[in-house]
Amino acid sequence: MSLRLTILGCHSATPRSHGHTSSQYxxxxxxxxxxxxxxxxxxxxxxxxxxxxxxxxxxISHLHGDHFFGLIGLIATFGLLNRKSELHIHGPKGIKKIIxxxxxxxxxxxxxxxxxxxxxxxxxxxxxENDKVEVHTIPLSHRIYTNGFLxxxxxxxxxxNMSAISKxxxxxxxxxxxxxxGRDYKMDDGSIVxxxxxxxxxxxxxxxxxxSDTAYDEKIIPHIKGVDLLYHESTFLExxxxxxxxxxxxxxxxxxxIASKADVKxxxxxxxxxxxKDTTLFQEEAKIIFPNSVLAEAGKEFILNNQN
Amino acid sequence: MSLRLTILGCHSATPRSHGHTSSQYxxxxxxxxxxxxxxxxxxxxxxxxxxxxxxxxxxISHLHGDHFFGLIGLIATFGLLNRKSELHIHGPKGIKKIIxxxxxxxxxxxxxxxxxxxxxxxxxxxxxENDKVEVHTIPLSHRIYTNGFLxxxxxxxxxxNMSAISKxxxxxxxxxxxxxxGRDYKMDDGSIVxxxxxxxxxxxxxxxxxxSDTAYDEKIIPHIKGVDLLYHESTFLExxxxxxxxxxxxxxxxxxxIASKADVKxxxxxxxxxxxKDTTLFQEEAKIIFPNSVLAEAGKEFILNNQN
Numbered sequence: 001m002s003l004r005l006t007i008l009g010c011h012s013a014t015p016r017s018h019g020h021t022s023s024q025y026x027x028x029x030x031x032x033x034x035x036x037x038x039x040x041x042x043x044x045x046x047x048x049x050x051x052x053x054x055x056x057x058x059x060i061s062h063l064h065g066d067h068f069f070g071l072i073g074l075i076a077t078f079g080l081l082n083r084k085s086e087l088h089i090h091g092p093k094g095i096k097k098i099i100x101x102x103x104x105x106x107x108x109x110x111x112x113x114x115x116x117x118x119x120x121x122x123x124x125x126x127x128x129e130n131d132k133v134e135v136h137t138i139p140l141s142h143r144i145y146t147n148g149f150l151x152x153x154x155x156x157x158x159x160x161n162m163s164a165i166s167k168x169x170x171x172x173x174x175x176x177x178x179x180x181x182g183r184d185y186k187m188d189d190g191s192i193v194x195x196x197x198x199x200x201x202x203x204x205x206x207x208x209x210x211x212s213d214t215a216y217d218e219k220i221i222p223h224i225k226g227v228d229l230l231y232h233e234s235t236f237l238e239x240x241x242x243x244x245x246x247x248x249x250x251x252x253x254x255x256x257x258i259a260s261k262a263d264v265k266x267x268x269x270x271x272x273x274x275x276x277k278d279t280t281l282f283q284e285e286a287k288i289i290f291p292n293s294v295l296a297e298a299g300k301e302f303i304l305n306n307q308n
Numbered sequence: 309m310s311l312r313l314t315i316l317g318c319h320s321a322t323p324r325s326h327g328h329t330s331s332q333y334x335x336x337x338x339x340x341x342x343x344x345x346x347x348x349x350x351x352x353x354x355x356x357x358x359x360x361x362x363x364x365x366x367x368i369s370h371l372h373g374d375h376f377f378g379l380i381g382l383i384a385t386f387g388l389l390n391r392k393s394e395l396h397i398h399g400p401k402g403i404k405k406i407i408x409x410x411x412x413x414x415x416x417x418x419x420x421x422x423x424x425x426x427x428x429x430x431x432x433x434x435x436x437e438n439d440k441v442e443v444h445t446i447p448l449s450h451r452i453y454t455n456g457f458l459x460x461x462x463x464x465x466x467x468x469n470m471s472a473i474s475k476x477x478x479x480x481x482x483x484x485x486x487x488x489x490g491r492d493y494k495m496d497d498g499s500i501v502x503x504x505x506x507x508x509x510x511x512x513x514x515x516x517x518x519x520s521d522t523a524y525d526e527k528i529i530p531h532i533k534g535v536d537l538l539y540h541e542s543t544f545l546e547x548x549x550x551x552x553x554x555x556x557x558x559x560x561x562x563x564x565x566i567a568s569k570a571d572v573k574x575x576x577x578x579x580x581x582x583x584x585k586d587t588t589l590f591q592e593e594a595k596i597i598f599p600n601s602v603l604a605e606a607g608k609e610f611i612l613n614n615q616n
Binding site: 013014015016039040042044046047063064065076077081094098101102106108143144 | 321322323324325347348350351352354355371372373377378380381384385388389402405406409410413414415416451452
């Protein structure tokens with residue numbers, strides 16, 4: 001059970017030579033995802049030596065330029081590099097039209113299978129799952145249609161307690177699958193051996209929630225309750241709370257309030273407005289409410305392993 | 309009379325953390341132009357401290373991503389920065405549709421006047437002129453419709469030779485305009501004083517030609533004859549001449565051959581393929597044919613002044 005997050009960019013609005021716009025690379029149990037793709041993200045992927053081939057799915061939160069203007073370039077580059085494996089794009093309705101029109105007009109049609117999964121639901125939905133991970137949308141409150149994303153590991157089977165099992169000779173290998181699934185064992189004499197006596201808990205699942213861009217909105221709390229890692233935008237500090245409200249962004253204090261109310265384990269702050277030269281101010285403000293608040297910065301990694 | 313060129317990016321195909329795709333900032337007599345706009349160009353403009361407000365016109369050579377994927381981001385950023393002055397985009401037919409659709413779908417319509425001048429002519433044409441400069445297209449030979457651009461200073465009026473003029477008392481101030489225009493002076497007795505006896509040559513005009521992307525094509529020579537500065541793509545070295553032919557790019561030796569045949573004063577090489585780690589090889593190859601060959605690199609400036 002492992003979760004590895006690399007921040008590629010965490011500044012708002014416009015790219016700068018030392019302030020890249022939103023993009024993150026996430027691996028959950030070795031499944032590679034890209035979250036948002038601001039201009040210059042492909043150069044950041046190269047800088048941090050993330051293999052393009054590991055990216056199977058891209059999740060785009062919303063259609064503001066600082067979250068997806070780098071997508072067409074990345075898709076075209078995959079084509080130039082002769083990618084063969086399929087690529088899935090999950091993002092708001094309209095994203096398919098934007099990308100396909102550019103590929104067509106620029107004569108750079110790609111040879112690999114490119115699948116779009118357009119989002120328009122206003123409620124949280126499961127948008128991807130395999131045997132390792134599931135991804136749910138988190139409806140956010142921004143100026144345009146926006147989703148955050150919750151990445152949740154799939155639970156592993158329970159671990160067999162072989163020493164306990166050996167005390168019951170009638171339990172056979174063919175029974176193990178049921179025990180791993182959590183079922184109790186029924187003895188030939190009709191008595192029940194509770195599953196908890198025969199197995200250990202599997203490693204606890206890990207969860208990561210990405211919430212950007214969004215105003216302060218307590219409606220997201222049930223979706224992110226108890227996650228191991230929460231990235232919540234903090235475009236402003238409290239000194240610009242009015243501006244945050246007008247533009248439907250959050251302050252660092254608001255991000256911390258959400259983290260606290262949702263009882264998450266760690267909060268990552270980001271999407272900083274360029275008006276603040278010193279990003280440590282965001283951390284100072286958030287820590288008032290939520291001590292385990294850390295700053296996103298390009299190249300920073302968050303690695304979680306859970307072996308119980 | 310002055311020409312100032314700043315290379316923002318000069319690598320082909322895909323952006324890298326230390327290899328930006330095509331973009332150049334050019335000032336001709338203080339008129340600011342952007343030529344091509346690969347992904348990340350706006351960050352490069354910031355890095356080299358070029359004021360966004362100085363860019364009045366953007367010329368796009370062709371619709372391959374490494375020459376224009378940064379355009380939508382720059383246009384949107386101008387909007388976020390509350391630009392008021394008009395912006396003109398000159399580029400191949402289709403560019404207006406690509407940009408407008410993205411602005412519409414992303415809800416980031418800009419408040420400044422944005423004018424498109426779409427190109428589809430197959431012959432060279434004058435696409436912009438004011439009292440300081442004129443810009444002509446240079447039809448290039450690439451896989452899709454592509455233009456280079458010739459930037460030519462407008463000639464200044466001839467300078468009056470006041471010491472010579474003073475010898476002819478009947479020449480009055482009201483005659484000076486005609487002399488500046490190069491006209492001879494007709495004396496009251498019908499005799500002619502040649503203009504060359506009464507004026508000095510004005511500063512020689514400066515010319516810059518941008519030719520990227522293109523195969524080796526001698527048809528461009530008449531358009532770039534004698535220019536002060538020629539940027540000619542050299543994606544490959546002669547070791548990959550076959551690849552250059554297939555992809556309709558040029559080698560460094562071919563760029564130098566064009567520079568030599570066109571009798572230009574200086575050749576700038578660029579648009580390097582990422583397969584070459586050592587760009588000095590391009591200069592070495594070009595110098596065999598054309599000694600005054602130099603390498604483009606991000607941040608490099610070329611400043612020409614002509615005071616005669």
